[in-house]
Amino acid sequence: MIEQEITVIGGGLAGSEAAWQAARHHARVRLYEMRPLSMTPAHTTDLLAELVCSNSFRSAELSSAIGLLKEEMRRLNSLIMEAAESCRVPAGKALAVDRHRFAGFITEKIKGHPAITVERKELTEIPSSVEGPVIVATGPLTSPALTASLQTLTGFENLAFYDAIAPIVHADSLDLGIIYSASRYQEGPGDYLNCPFEQDEYYTFINAVKEAAKVPLLPFEKYFEGCLPIEVMLARGDETLRFGPMKPVGLSSPKTGREPYAVVQLRKENLDATLYNMVGFQTKLTYPEQRRVFRLIPGMEKAEFARLGSVHRNTFVRAPEVLLPFLQCKNRPGLFLAGQLTGVEGYLESTAMGLLAGLNAVRQIRGQRLLVPPPETALGALVNHLTRSEVRHFQPSNVHFGLFPPLPGKIPKKERGTRYSARALAALERWISEGLL
Numbered sequence: 001m002i003e004q005e006i007t008v009i010g011g012g013l014a015g016s017e018a019a020w021q022a023a024r025h026h027a028r029v030r031l032y033e034m035r036p037l038s039m040t041p042a043h044t045t046d047l048l049a050e051l052v053c054s055n056s057f058r059s060a061e062l063s064s065a066i067g068l069l070k071e072e073m074r075r076l077n078s079l080i081m082e083a084a085e086s087c088r089v090p091a092g093k094a095l096a097v098d099r100h101r102f103a104g105f106i107t108e109k110i111k112g113h114p115a116i117t118v119e120r121k122e123l124t125e126i127p128s129s130v131e132g133p134v135i136v137a138t139g140p141l142t143s144p145a146l147t148a149s150l151q152t153l154t155g156f157e158n159l160a161f162y163d164a165i166a167p168i169v170h171a172d173s174l175d176l177g178i179i180y181s182a183s184r185y186q187e188g189p190g191d192y193l194n195c196p197f198e199q200d201e202y203y204t205f206i207n208a209v210k211e212a213a214k215v216p217l218l219p220f221e222k223y224f225e226g227c228l229p230i231e232v233m234l235a236r237g238d239e240t241l242r243f244g245p246m247k248p249v250g251l252s253s254p255k256t257g258r259e260p261y262a263v264v265q266l267r268k269e270n271l272d273a274t275l276y277n278m279v280g281f282q283t284k285l286t287y288p289e290q291r292r293v294f295r296l297i298p299g300m301e302k303a304e305f306a307r308l309g310s311v312h313r314n315t316f317v318r319a320p321e322v323l324l325p326f327l328q329c330k331n332r333p334g335l336f337l338a339g340q341l342t343g344v345e346g347y348l349e350s351t352a353m354g355l356l357a358g359l360n361a362v363r364q365i366r367g368q369r370l371l372v373p374p375p376e377t378a379l380g381a382l383v384n385h386l387t388r389s390e391v392r393h394f395q396p397s398n399v400h401f402g403l404f405p406p407l408p409g410k411i412p413k414k415e416r417g418t419r420y421s422a423r424a425l426a427a428l429e430r431w432i433s434e435g436l437l
Contacts, residue, residue, distance in 0.1 A: 245280025
């Protein structure tokens, strides 16, 4: 039995996964979560692994990089993947969850594990006196005090950039006489609700977005390119939204038989289908303006919002300068980082870094060599991005096949995803069979 205790700071997706992986490999874990004693601007409950942005984990298809990452995590016994499958809601080709049930599932599992002690306490600095490894997984909403401690440790300033979350609307306030069900390119009713725009309605809407009052952006703030607020996208041109989150392609209306000029898609937030998320509608409009402007969307004239969009701080380190491939800090080998702090973007990418940090923390106290996943895998591709990118150009990234070693030969584009995934899973199985886990 391992004597040293692993300290995990942060009970989000990455921290919960790290604690679970360490405990299932027979380590004692002390998990610190500051909520509900100290809340963040985005969280509303005391549940572990509460989702504060979308309820979607994106594509479930194995031919996609994120679908591949899901499968790799399943094969490594991920708690978050187990919870997602258990709490799944219909979302076409995507994996989406009932967020409250999802967080409740994980909270029960963590609190019920005999090797994990959960402490509701805010740590204002990274512990230096504990005997075992420390995993910091405080996520995009790391407290100011802990951020300062991290800045002191890493030696870099301005670690924060800002992200935005989309509104959630009550289903019974939607006009289903206007809104129709469809999933892109699929026949018959789909898993998404679609609010269709005629051309004049679209321009009325985008002009209202342009003119609406917004939460000001400070000079040092910036957004992750993959999660831009709609008004930031719109500043790039009037048609940007129509080729982005409002793209109508493949969403023909059953009433007219043709594609609308633009659409706003709504995705189920819970199994009871009482709440819907405005897909891709991250925003920094003020709350009163969101209510006014979003009620210009056809079918949402009387919309009631369960949650409005907001801007929140996102903290990450310059990973190539700070981290080893084992997710240890270069200047403190007993300290591991996990989740979005490392410089990945996305729920499952963050969780995956928690999974690896948890496994490596256990191996460190056993005196075993630490793990780096094969570069052909989604896990390995993310680690390579974190540790082998140019420091001055480093930015957070989702998983995508551009991070992977290229495939040999000339592969037709439509086959590449399947080939990348087949190669990755073969490499993962070899890695597991070597007895490293």
